[in-house]
Amino acid sequence: MQELEMWSLDELCDHAFDIFEELAADNLSAEDYQFYQQHYEARGYVDLVVPGADWLDTVNQELEPELHFEAQIGVTGENGSADLVLARILLSREKHETLCHALWRGQ
DSSP: OOOOBBHHHHHHHHHHHHHHHHOOOHHOOOOHHHHHHHHHHHEEEEEEEETTTTHHHHOSOOOTTTTTEEEEEEESSSSOOOOEEEEEEEEBTTTTOOEEEETTTTO
């Protein structure tokens, strides 16, 4: 059996961010995209979390918590305000799996 080639968690964050950067202008409102552009250097973030049950309706397959991650990308809040999640991107750690779904703020 062939061993799977896996992204490290840091590589997966970078991969998610690359996807976000490529698609954000076409999928965010003009206001959200402009806000992101103004603040990403100082306050932009990507967090990896275990995918929630809501992804099952989108992907129509079982997700393995050690293999599949949701990358939440956004801008951290200021002065105690909540973080602004701009996109949730579902990815696999397996480098050759094409699973990639994105849910964008406002859609």
